[in-house]
Amino acid sequence: MAQCWTTLALILLLAAPVAARAADLAKLASCPGPAQGQVETQKGMFHTHLVCDRILLEIPPALLDRDLLLNTEFVALSAGGDYTAPGALVYNRVVRFQRIRSKVHLVSLRFEVSARDTPRLQQAVKAAQLPMVLMSFDILAAGQDDAPIIDLTPLFVSDAPEGIGLGFKKYFGMHVIDPKRSYIDRVKVFSNNVRVYYYQTWKADPKKVMETLLPEQPSLETSAGFLFAANFLLLPERPMRPRYWDARVGYYSRDFQEYGPAQPSGVSRGFIERYRLVKKDRSAAVSEPITPIVFYIGREVPDPWRAYLKRAVEDWQPAFEQAGFRNAIIARDAPSEEQDPAWDADDVRYNVIRWAPSTRQNALGAVNVDPRSGEVISSHTLLWHDVLKILETWYFVQVSPLDPRAQKLPLPADLMGELLRYVARHELGHTLGLRHNFKAASMITTRQLRDPAFTRKWGTAASLLGYARFNYVAQPGDDVGLMPQIGPYDFFAVDWGYRDFGEGVTPEEEIPLLDQMAARQVNDPWLRFGGEDEVAEVDPTISKNVLAGDAIEGANLGLRNVDRVMGFIVPATTSPGADYERLRELYEALILQRHRELVHVARMVGGVVETRHQAGRGGLPFTPVAPPEQRRAVRFLLERAFPTPTVLLAPDVLRRIVPTGGAMPLQGSNVDLLRRLIDPGVFERMTEAAGAGGIYLPTDLLADLNDGLFGELNETVPRV
Numbered sequence: 001m002a003q004c005w006t007t008l009a010l011i012l013l014l015a016a017p018v019a020a021r022a023a024d025l026a027k028l029a030s031c032p033g034p035a036q037g038q039v040e041t042q043k044g045m046f047h048t049h050l051v052c053d054r055i056l057l058e059i060p061p062a063l064l065d066r067d068l069l070l071n072t073e074f075v076a077l078s079a080g081g082d083y084t085a086p087g088a089l090v091y092n093r094v095v096r097f098q099r100i101r102s103k104v105h106l107v108s109l110r111f112e113v114s115a116r117d118t119p120r121l122q123q124a125v126k127a128a129q130l131p132m133v134l135m136s137f138d139i140l141a142a143g144q145d146d147a148p149i150i151d152l153t154p155l156f157v158s159d160a161p162e163g164i165g166l167g168f169k170k171y172f173g174m175h176v177i178d179p180k181r182s183y184i185d186r187v188k189v190f191s192n193n194v195r196v197y198y199y200q201t202w203k204a205d206p207k208k209v210m211e212t213l214l215p216e217q218p219s220l221e222t223s224a225g226f227l228f229a230a231n232f233l234l235l236p237e238r239p240m241r242p243r244y245w246d247a248r249v250g251y252y253s254r255d256f257q258e259y260g261p262a263q264p265s266g267v268s269r270g271f272i273e274r275y276r277l278v279k280k281d282r283s284a285a286v287s288e289p290i291t292p293i294v295f296y297i298g299r300e301v302p303d304p305w306r307a308y309l310k311r312a313v314e315d316w317q318p319a320f321e322q323a324g325f326r327n328a329i330i331a332r333d334a335p336s337e338e339q340d341p342a343w344d345a346d347d348v349r350y351n352v353i354r355w356a357p358s359t360r361q362n363a364l365g366a367v368n369v370d371p372r373s374g375e376v377i378s379s380h381t382l383l384w385h386d387v388l389k390i391l392e393t394w395y396f397v398q399v400s401p402l403d404p405r406a407q408k409l410p411l412p413a414d415l416m417g418e419l420l421r422y423v424a425r426h427e428l429g430h431t432l433g434l435r436h437n438f439k440a441a442s443m444i445t446t447r448q449l450r451d452p453a454f455t456r457k458w459g460t461a462a463s464l465l466g467y468a469r470f471n472y473v474a475q476p477g478d479d480v481g482l483m484p485q486i487g488p489y490d491f492f493a494v495d496w497g498y499r500d501f502g503e504g505v506t507p508e509e510e511i512p513l514l515d516q517m518a519a520r521q522v523n524d525p526w527l528r529f530g531g532e533d534e535v536a537e538v539d540p541t542i543s544k545n546v547l548a549g550d551a552i553e554g555a556n557l558g559l560r561n562v563d564r565v566m567g568f569i570v571p572a573t574t575s576p577g578a579d580y581e582r583l584r585e586l587y588e589a590l591i592l593q594r595h596r597e598l599v600h601v602a603r604m605v606g607g608v609v610e611t612r613h614q615a616g617r618g619g620l621p622f623t624p625v626a627p628p629e630q631r632r633a634v635r636f637l638l639e640r641a642f643p644t645p646t647v648l649l650a651p652d653v654l655r656r657i658v659p660t661g662g663a664m665p666l667q668g669s670n671v672d673l674l675r676r677l678i679d680p681g682v683f684e685r686m687t688e689a690a691g692a693g694g695i696y697l698p699t700d701l702l703a704d705l706n707d708g709l710f711g712e713l714n715e716t717v718p719r720v
Contacts, residue, residue, distance in 0.1 A: 044189035045234055047143065055184050055196065057152045058143040059097050059104065067109065069233040069377065070095045071348070071368050075197065078225035089366055090228060094235065095134065102139050104150050107131040111371050114258045114269070125259070156198035156230065157182035175205035178223065185227065190347045193233040201225050231348050231368075239373035242507050245270035248518040248612045249496050250435035250465065250529040254371045271374035273367065273433040274497050277325055282503055288326050295381070295428070296334040298345055301355040306333065308417040309353050312424035315486055316432070319494040328498075329432075351431070353381045353424065361390035363423050365430035379431035381424065391419040396572070397590045398472040399482045401564035408572050409582065422464075422483050429465050429490065433497060438531030440489055441468035442541035442549045446557065449473040449548060452480045459485030460547055462526040463493075467544040472558045472593070488526040492517075515617075522618040530610055538685065540607035540625060545593075546600040552636050555597040559640060562594045563647045570653060584657040588665060591648065595669040598641045602673050604633040605701065606682030606689075624689030627696035634677070634701060638708030641673055677701065 040050040047058035072091035094109040110129035137150035158179045181201035188195040204222045245253040253270030260267075279287035295313045297306050313331035320328035334352070335343045345352045348368055367379040392411050400406040405415050440463030448454045449471055461468030464486050471482040496517050501510055521527045536542040540551060548554025569590070573583040607625040611618065645666060654662030676682070683698040690697055 040187070042187060042189035044194065045192050046189065046194050046232070047147075048187050048189055048194060049149075050184065050187055053183055054151055054153045055156075055187060056140070056149055057194075058147050058149045060147050061145055063097065063234070064099050064104075064148075065096055066237075067235040067372070068095050068097075069093075069231070069235055069368060069370065071231045071233060073229050073231075073366075075227040075229050077227070091230075092369070094371060095232075096131070099139070099148055104137045104139060104148050106134045106137070106155070108134050111254065112256050113266075114256045115260065152196075153184060156184060156196060156228075157200065176203050177201065178203050181223075181225075188344060188346055190344070190349070193231050193348050195346050195348070196230045196232075197227065198230070199225060199227050229346065233348050233368065233377065235370050235372070235377075236375075239370060240276045240375040242271035242373045243274065243497065244507055244511055244514070245272050246496075246514060246518055248521060248529060248614065249493055250437050250531075251433045251493070251497055252430075252435055254369065254374050272497055273369050273374045273376055275376045275432065277320075277328055277498055277500075279324065279500055282500065286321060286324050286326050289328050292327060293329040293351065293432075295329070295331050295351045295353055296345070297331060298352050298354040299334045299336070301353065301383075304413055305355075305417060305420055308421040309424050312421045313353075313428060315421075315425050316428060316494075319486060319491045320498065322491050323495040323498040324500055325498065348378050351379050351381075353383065356382060356384050358384040359386045360384040361386045363387050363427045365427035367431050374433075376431065376433060381427045381431060383420070383424065383427075387423060388416060388420065391423060392416070393586060393589050394469050395419060396586060397562075397565060397593045398470040399474070399561070400568075400572070401476055401561045402471070402474055402478070402480075402482060407568050418483065425486065426464055426484075429486075432494070434465050434490070434493055436467070436531050437463040437465045437489055437493075437529050438467065438536065438542045438544055439528055439539075440466040440487060441543050441547050443489075443525045443528065444547065444549060446473055446548050446550055446553045449554075450475065450478045450480060452478070455481030457481075457485070458487050459483060461487055462528075463487045463489035465490065466531070468547055469545055471547065472561050472597075473547050473554050475557060475560065476564075489529065492520070492527045493529075519617045521611075522613065528611060530612060535608075535610045538606070538608045538681075539610050540600070540603035541609050543600055545596050551600040551604060552633060555601050555636070556640070558597045559594060562590060562597075565590055566647050566650055566653065570656070580656045583653070587653060587657060591665045591669065594645075594648070595672070598637065598669070598673055599676065601633050601636055601641075602676045605630045605677055606679075606685035608685060608689075624685065627686075627689060627694035630686065630689070631694075631696045631700070631704070634704050634708075637673060637677075638704065642670055642709060674705075677705065 038052055042048050042050075046060070046063065049056040049058070070091070070093055071089070074090050094111070096107050096109065098105045098107055109131050113125050113128050115125045135155055137152065137154075139148040140151060141149045143149050158177060178201040183199050185197040185199050187197070202224050245251060245255075251272035251274070253272050255268065255270040257266035258269045275293050276291070277289045277293070278291070280290050281287040297309050301309065310331035313329060316329050317327065320326075334345065343350075345354065362384055364382040365379060366382060368377040369375065370377055392409065395403075395411065395415075396406055396409065403415075405412055410416075411419075441461040443462040444458075444460065448458075449460065450473065455471060455474075459468075459481060460471050461484060464484050468484055470484075471480060474480045474482070496514060499517075501513055505513075521529075530536070530539065531542050541549070543551075546554065547558075569586060570583060573586055574580065604625050607630070609623045609625065610621055611623070613619055613621050648666060649663055678701075683701075686696060686698050686701065
């Protein structure tokens with residue numbers, strides 16, 4: 001009877017004056033004290049009522065049992081850590097609000113099992129992935145059209161449902177949420193999503209704190225505060241037509257097990273992540289899309305960089321045109337508050353490039369994805385301010401001998417803008433669905449890296465989505481392009497992922513067409529993909545921060561530029577009255593650059609090259625590095641890595657940055673190189689490769705190392 005009376009009361013109050021309704025809503029939320037002026041009501045997809053410290057959600061009947069994307073992002077924290085900008089993903093899954101009698105249940109849906117073309121199996125699939133109840137809410141009253149009103153507050157200020165935030169708790173060493181120190185911060189309501197900001201205080205496990213406490217450490221952090229933002233985004237009733245994943249083309253994917261009558265077991269499949277692009281004219285070879293991909297440059301982005309970020313977005317247009325879409329991706333300035341007061345960067349309908357004042361030297365492409373189909377709903381490309389610093393560091397240590405503008409810091413604004421454009425292009429590629437391609441740098445030869453026409457068109461690697469940075473292989477006087485560009489693999493991958501095969505072609509019928517496209521990799525190495533899996537540990541053509549298919553010649557040329565940097569590193573990094581901190585940072589970065597180039601060579605020893613050939617599409621997927629090439633790599637390291645690098649030990653540099661021990665970073669590099677060469681796994685792979693065009697056994701390697709490292713012991717020492 002009490003519940004019926006409350007329902008009737010709320011139905012009546014919906015037509016009541018605002019002040020009266022506010023008072024009743026306050027009572028409904030058990031809000032103490034005067035209620036007038038304390039209720040904030042917003043109308044949109046859901047009606048929300050922020051009452052004192054509670055959030056009441058009014059769910060229209062049409063939105064019950066509709067698929068929603070619950071996406072939780074990190075916003076800020078009180079403790080130390082890298083997550084200091086909006087957009088870092090905490091939690092993402094599809095949910096529904098289901099009404100059962102006097103309660104509304106928030107349930108989580110699963111998509112790990114599929115039987116798309118087998119109706120008889122589909123019921124069993126549903127039973128195998130029964131929705132899980134994340135949290136249940138009492139229906140406090142009913143709104144318009146019998147819309148249930150629930151108190152959503154416990155979802156955000158008490159111990160979160162299973163899976164929400166567990167990774168963050170572990171990262172920060174926390175244990176449980178303290179509800180007394182957690183609260184709803186604010187709410188934003190839009191036409192198809194609701195964004196709730198909430199603060200949580202987490203407490204550490206007292207036992208673990210005591211276990212890790214040291215005698216010289218009086219205390220540890222036992223709690224930390226975090227600000228999160230949760231989005232409830234209404235997903236399309238009809239999911240986008242999906243495209244099946246293929247290991248030969250690097251797309252992020254939503255994976256599942258697919259079952260069918262012709263298969264003796266479940267098959268691992270996936271839907272690639274991509275935007276929904278549909279041609280206006282499906283009969284045309286190239287057409288504008290019905291809805292283009294629009295990226296807004298956030299209001300907070302500094303003016304000097306806005307034009308470069310716009311160019312970064314529209315640099316992707318030629319790749320989409322090859323796939324059949326003209327003007328598929330465009331950039332716009334976010335409207336000012338005067339132009340459009342309703343526009344909000346937090347509205348997940350919008351793709352936004354955002355800027356955050358932070359010492360984190362990085363950038364990120366974060367996406368909201370519909371797991372039912374792989375559709376990218378929207379994305380935020382995040383640029384932390386100090387990404388400018390790491391870009392300056394990379395450019396200086398790699399190519400300053402080739403670009404006079406970089407021989408004195410800070411770098412000029414126009415050069416800095418082009419560097420930012422490069423890193424933004426890379427992150428935007430991720431938002432389009434593309435994974436890192438760490439094989440792409442090995443597809444380019446040293447001759448091509450020294451070719452002005454080639455490098456100005458294609459840059460430093462076959463793909464922008466690797467970590468091929470700047471053209472340190474080139475030499476003074478080559479007059480070549482120094483920066484990565486959108487490469488031939490990127491054109492191929494966008495074409496493969498976004499090409500429209502026709503309205504009547506099903507995802508299953510696309511598979512042989514996509515296979516024919518991927519098969520081009522057999523004869524065209526520029527189109528090959530690889531990198532983010534366990535094979536990367538043994539494949540020397542999988543590389544980060546290094547260039548050139550010929551690792552030895554690339555390192556030979558690159559080390560010359562490392563030595564050249566030492567000739568002007570002091571005047572480049574110092575100014576009257578300033579300290580030597582930037583000199584120290586760049587010297588350490590230079591030693592790291594040298595080490596990476598040498599590791600690139602060392603990985604040839606015992607290396608196994610993967611080429612993702614499939615049945616009937618090319619030869620064997622795995623090929624050991626030929627023994628003569630392994631021997632050649634060891635000889636290079638003995639000649640160029642282990643002898644004393646006197647240029648890098650210049651007293652003029654070391655005595656400005658350390659009182660003693662200046663050679664330790666170089667010594668550490670040598671130790672790491674030697675450890676890599678005598679690893680048991682290397683010995684095993686060398687033995688397996690013996691006979692593949694020659695023999696180079698572990699005993700041969702040890703003999704070469706012994707002769708090369710201790711050769712001076714054979715020298716005759718004159719008697720005194």
